[in-house]
Amino acid sequence: MSKELTESRRTRYTRRAMQDALIELLRDQPLGSITVKALCERADVNRSTFYAHYASIEELLHDxxxxxxxxxxxxxxxxxxxxxxxxxxxxxxxxxxxxxxxxxxxxxxxxxxxxxxxxxxxxxxxxxxxxxxxxxxxxxxxxxxxxxxxxxxxxxxxxxxxxxxxxxxxxxxxxxxxxxxxxxxxxxx
The missing domain is CATH 1.10.357 (Tetracycline Repressor; domain 2)
Incomplete structure (x- = not known):
């Protein structure tokens, strides 16, 4: 389950950006080969932002x-x-x-x-x-x-x-x- 954060507009935008980036990456490669680094680059967020929301890419997919x-x-x-x-x-x-x-x-x-x-x-x-x-x-x-x-x-x-x-x-x-x-x-x- 994703970490609890205040559900602000910025939080929703950041999560949506990471979700969209994961979906885009999944179009070209299997889940197991997607790295947090590649996801963060695609979503234009840094790794600490990713880990503030999710513990893993699998958790993001489950979200x-x-x-x-x-x-x-x-x-x-x-x-x-x-x-x-x-x-x-x-x-x-x-x-x-x-x-x-x-x-x-x-x-x-x-x-x-x-x-x-x-x-x-x-x-x-x-x-x-x-x-x-x-x-x-x-x-x-x-x-x-x-x-x-x-x-x-x-x-x-x-x-x-x-x-x-x-x-x-x-x-x-x-x-x-x-x-x-x-x-x-x-x-x-």
Missing amino acids: IEDETMAWVTTALEQLLAQPDPAGIEHVIERICQYIADNRNHLQVLMSPKADIGFQQQLLGLIYSQRGVGEQLQSSAGYPAEAQMRMRFAVSGSIGLLQYWLATDLAASPESVSHTIFTMCTPATQ
Whole structure:
């Protein structure tokens, strides 16, 4: 966990600069080969500033991941609170827009270049949410089928988002969210 500092505008700016620098470096090299010196040069901060905020580069990456997971958790809570399908599609669209707005970080976080554990943590978070299966797959014939449908929907959605990020967001957030929604919800008869 990052060291506690007063959360001033300057602190937020410095942390964001270091996060952005790490993401830029991860585009070209694996995490294990990134040095604090290279990161500080890219972020235009000195080493003492880095160590005032983080104990290691891995801790900085986990800080980026934690911010993303906090946002995803909130989005999932909103998704599960939606009583009607139109609301669910709107929340999925907001998630896709968030991905588009944060594409630089998420293109790296959702790729093999960063910590693969983040993607597993993301899937675990989604799977652990009570009600995801019920919301997205309410027409399943029995509990095991609902669980299989939910896992397929979540894994397929993550795969589609990874593809979308890898294609540099060739489709619109609305198009991707509509595809996720229609593929994950059963057709009404």
